[in-house]
Amino acid sequence: xxxxxxxxxxxxxxxxxxxxxxxxxxxxxxxxxxxxxxxxxxxxxxxxxxxxxxxxxxxxxxxxxxxxxxxxxxxxxxxxxxxxxxxxxxxxxxxxxxxxxxxxxxxxxxxxxxxxxxxxxxxxxxxxxxxxxxxxxxxxxxxxxxxxxxxxxxxxxxxxxxxxxxxxxxxxxxxxxxxxxxxxxxxxxxxxxxxxxxxxxxxxxxxxxxxxxxxxxxxxxxxxxxxxxxxxxxxxxxxxxxxxxxxxxxxxxxxxxxxxxxxxxxxxxxxxxxxxxxxxxxxxxxxxxxxxxxxxxxxxxxxxxxxxxxxxx
Amino acid sequence: xxxxxxxxxxxxxxxxxxxxxxxxxxxxxxxxxxxxxxxxxxxxxxxxxxxxxxxxxxxxxxxxxxxxxxxxxxxxxxxxxxxxxxxxxxxxxxxxxxxxxxxxxxxxxxxxxxxxxxxxxxxxxxxxxxxxxxxxxxxxxxxxxxxxxxxxxxxxxxxxxxxxxxxxxxxxxxxxxxxxxxxxxxxxxxxxxxxxxxxxxxxxxxxxxxxxxxxxxxxxxxxxxxxxxxxxxxxxxxxxxxxxxxxxxxxxxxxxxxxxxxxxxxxxxxxxxxxxxxxxxxxxxxxxxxxxxxxxxxxxxxxxxxxxxxxxxxxxxxxxxxxxxxxxxxxxxxxxxxxxxxxxxxxxxxxxxxxxxxxxxxxxxxxxxxxxxxxxxxxxxxxxxxxxxxxxxxxxxxxxxxxxxxxxxxxxxxxxxxxxxxxxxxxxxxxxxxxxxxxxxxxxxxxxxxxxxxxxxxxxxxxxx
Numbered sequence: 034x035x036x037x038x039x040x041x042x043x044x045x046x047x048x049x050x051x052x053x054x055x056x057x058x059x060x061x062x063x064x065x066x067x068x069x070x071x072x073x074x075x076x077x078x079x080x081x082x083x084x085x086x087x088x089x090x091x092x093x094x095x096x097x098x099x100x101x102x103x104x105x106x107x108x109x110x111x112x113x114x115x116x117x118x119x120x121x122x123x124x125x126x127x128x129x130x131x132x133x134x135x136x137x138x139x140x141x142x143x144x145x146x147x148x149x150x151x152x153x154x155x156x157x158x159x160x161x162x163x164x165x166x167x168x169x170x171x172x173x174x175x176x177x178x179x180x181x182x183x184x185x186x187x188x189x190x191x192x193x194x195x196x197x198x199x200x201x202x203x204x205x206x207x208x209x210x211x212x213x214x215x216x217x218x219x220x221x222x223x224x225x226x227x228x229x230x231x232x233x234x235x236x237x238x239x240x241x242x243x244x245x246x247x248x249x250x251x252x253x254x255x256x257x258x259x260x261x262x263x264x265x266x267x268x269x270x271x272x273x274x275x276x277x278x279x280x281x282x283x284x285x286x287x288x289x290x291x292x293x294x295x296x297x298x299x300x301x302x303x304x305x306x307x308x309x310x311x312x313x314x315x316x317x318x319x320x321x322x323x324x325x326x327x328x329x330x331x332x333x334x335x336x337x338x339x340x341x342x343x344x345x346x
Numbered sequence: 347x348x349x350x351x352x353x354x355x356x357x358x359x360x361x362x363x364x365x366x367x368x369x370x371x372x373x374x375x376x377x378x379x380x381x382x383x384x385x386x387x388x389x390x391x392x393x394x395x396x397x398x399x400x401x402x403x404x405x406x407x408x409x410x411x412x413x414x415x416x417x418x419x420x421x422x423x424x425x426x427x428x429x430x431x432x433x434x435x436x437x438x439x440x441x442x443x444x445x446x447x448x449x450x451x452x453x454x455x456x457x458x459x460x461x462x463x464x465x466x467x468x469x470x471x472x473x474x475x476x477x478x479x480x481x482x483x484x485x486x487x488x489x490x491x492x493x494x495x496x497x498x499x500x501x502x503x504x505x506x507x508x509x510x511x512x513x514x515x516x517x518x519x520x521x522x523x524x525x526x527x528x529x530x531x532x533x534x535x536x537x538x539x540x541x542x543x544x545x546x547x548x549x550x551x552x553x554x555x556x557x558x559x560x561x562x563x564x565x566x567x568x569x570x571x572x573x574x575x576x577x578x579x580x581x582x583x584x585x586x587x588x589x590x591x592x593x594x595x596x597x598x599x600x601x602x603x604x605x606x607x608x609x610x611x612x613x614x615x616x617x618x619x620x621x622x623x624x625x626x627x628x629x630x631x632x633x634x635x636x637x638x639x640x641x642x643x644x645x646x647x648x649x650x651x652x653x654x655x656x657x658x659x660x661x662x663x664x665x666x667x668x669x670x671x672x673x674x675x676x677x678x679x680x681x682x683x684x685x686x687x688x689x690x691x692x693x694x695x696x697x698x699x700x701x702x703x704x705x706x707x708x709x710x711x712x713x714x715x716x717x718x719x720x721x722x723x724x725x726x727x728x729x730x731x732x733x734x735x736x737x738x739x740x741x742x743x744x745x746x747x748x749x750x751x752x753x754x755x756x757x758x759x760x761x762x763x764x765x766x767x768x769x770x771x772x773x774x775x776x777x778x779x780x781x782x783x784x785x786x787x788x789x790x791x792x793x794x795x796x797x798x799x800x801x802x803x804x805x806x807x808x809x810x811x
Binding site for chain 1: 385386387388563568572573575576580581582583584586587589597598599600601602604
């Protein structure tokens with residue numbers, strides 16, 4: 034038995050933690066773009082803001098898009114609800130709220146993350162410090178993940194954590210593709226030109242998939258990249274992988290509670306779209322439309338889970 | 347810690363031998379480690395009225411407060427007697443009011459008391475228990491002289507510090523626990539659970555479902571609420587997790603609503619039930635009092651218990667103990683002047699500089715005057731407040747408290763402390779965990795031990811023999 038509030042707290046704690054690492058990766062990919070190419074730097078940071086889904090609130094507070102302001106906004110700005118500091122704080126608040134559902138190790142890992150990042154992000158991060166700070170964010174996120182995997186019972190508590198993690202991740206990957214889909218479209222792609230290569234690399238890097246992509250030794254091209262990030266079940270950040278895991282964990286919940294819930298249907302429908310198609314079909318139907326529909330599916334799945342498991346009164 | 351001359355008092359002998367052999371630098375490092383450990387575990391408290399940095403640590407002192415088995419024996423006997431009397435008193439004032447009829451406590455002290463809940467009149471709580479959890483504040487003035495300073499009978503806090511302080515000591519100084527046989531405190535959560543289970547309501551079916559009701563993560567004692575729920579294996583709920591369903595109070599789970607049998611509430615009476623008490627409360631459960639009166643749930647501590655730790659009632663405690671137990675109180679009260687009585691008020695006004703004056707309904711060290719430590723200005727200001735509303739105050743002499751050592755940059759130094767042992771009451775009996783929360787005034791000469799006012803805590807040892 035678990036309180037609905039607790040289920041919601043676990044779900045959001047994990048979503049926020051996942052978001053903090055995703056933010057760090059977006060900044061990393063953005064910085065990398067800047068180092069490897071010279072033109073249109075600010076446009077690149079604009080697309081980073083869009084991927085993080087915070088463009089609008091950024092524009093309300095800033096006149097121009099420049100590297101330093103964007104990085105500060107994504108890392109430290111508390112008026113940005115998705116900044117690393119905001120989400121780490123929110124993750125910790127949720128962890129405090131669900132303290133009774135967490136092992137000591139997990140709680141301490143989350144609390145430690147909050148303490149270390151509060152320190153590291155107390156002042157604007159200097160250029161020279163940025164790589165260290167981004168690494169710290171990644172490490173902390175790994176520490177929490179390690180504690181979760183190493184100490185938590187595999188029951189509904191763990192299932193809600195996993196569902197939150199994968200829903201956030203699926204959303205993050207879909208947004209990366211949504212913002213960059215035009216780079217992957219055949220009509221604009223000028224295969225072999227350096228610009229596209231950088232863009233492709235940035236896409237892979239934002240999803241922490243550049244190394245594994247290289248191992249597969251595929252031709253680097255829009256289709257293979259899109260296929261990899263959307264459909265490859267081996268890649269722990271592909272949308273298909275996320276949905277397989279969401280479906281599995283929702284299945285565990287159904288089994289544990291011995292009751293079917295509508296969210297499972299929504300999830301199965303999307304999972305089916307991901308597993309019964311191939312990349313050619315997706316491109317024929319329109320990559321952008323496909324990605325958009327995934328983002329929408331993520332959204333409605335989140336709302337249905339919240340309702341089915343009574344997160345709120 | 348020291349008796350006559352330079353010899354440490356007997357319970358401290360082993361500790362002092364050990365301390366003398368320790369390197370001060372190592373101890374300083376240990377003290378820092380302890381602070382780090384507390385931050386990591388998240389044992390913080392929130393200070394009301396401070397926006398920034400509102401999560402703070404209570405400073406921890408590494409020198410334990412040590413009591414011998416004999417000292418503890420006499421203390422716990424006195425506490426048990428007192429707690430039994432409190433419970434009997436509560437039952438009486440919500441039923442026949444024999445003590446009023448007998449003229450031992452004036453009727454208006456009960457009926458006009460803000461903490462007296464008329465909605466509890468005639469209600470029989472499950473197991474006849476009102477004060478399931480009590481934290482009796484004790485001070486010491488000499489070798490065998492203990493006084494009760496306060497009976498915290500509504501929602502005493504601090505027990506998580508008793509437990510975590512001991513854990514920290516285990517971690518920092520394992521060697522100390524080999525030489526000194528210290529009675530364990532870690533059984534408290536299990537004892538609490540057992541005690542609460544023994545008070546299950548008539549409606550309970552099977553093993554009682556226990557939940558801790560917290561005002562939420564912004565409450566100053568939130569850490570403790572979650573800690574206790576965690577250690578007891580109980581659910582930690584807020585008002586919005588609960589509602590009345592089919593005559594029971596039920597919590598919203600991922601699988602629907604499940605009835606709660608025993609609610610260990612850490613929410614004040616006023617906020618418990620917006621239908622029966624403060625209508626603007628967001629922290630409570632609408633209708634819970636009606637379920638309670640019908641035997642559908644146990645609320646610990648019972649609503650209306652607050653009157654027993656009211657500072658004006660405190661002054662009647664020697665009478666109350668005698669009335670219900672037929673014995674003299676084993677633990678004395680601090681002499682108390684009720685400012686509502688003209689003679690007492692006159693005395694208090696004449697002697698403000700030597701007295702401690704407290705708000706009758708206040709707690710946490712807020713709104714009190716410590717005469718000897720106050721400036722003329724503060725005394726003058728307080729005099730006005732007191733004259734404007736004399737029955738809102740009581741006064742007590744400043745006792746010449748004995749001291750215990752704390753660890754400072756310059757070695758050991760004496761400071762004033764108080765001790766709050768935690769008492770569990772159920773139909774099965776009174777259970778006092780050997781130890782308690784020792785609060786220490788870290789400022790030299792200070793008498794105020796409240797964490798909100800610069801106090802700290804230490805581990806409390808009750809020795810096996």
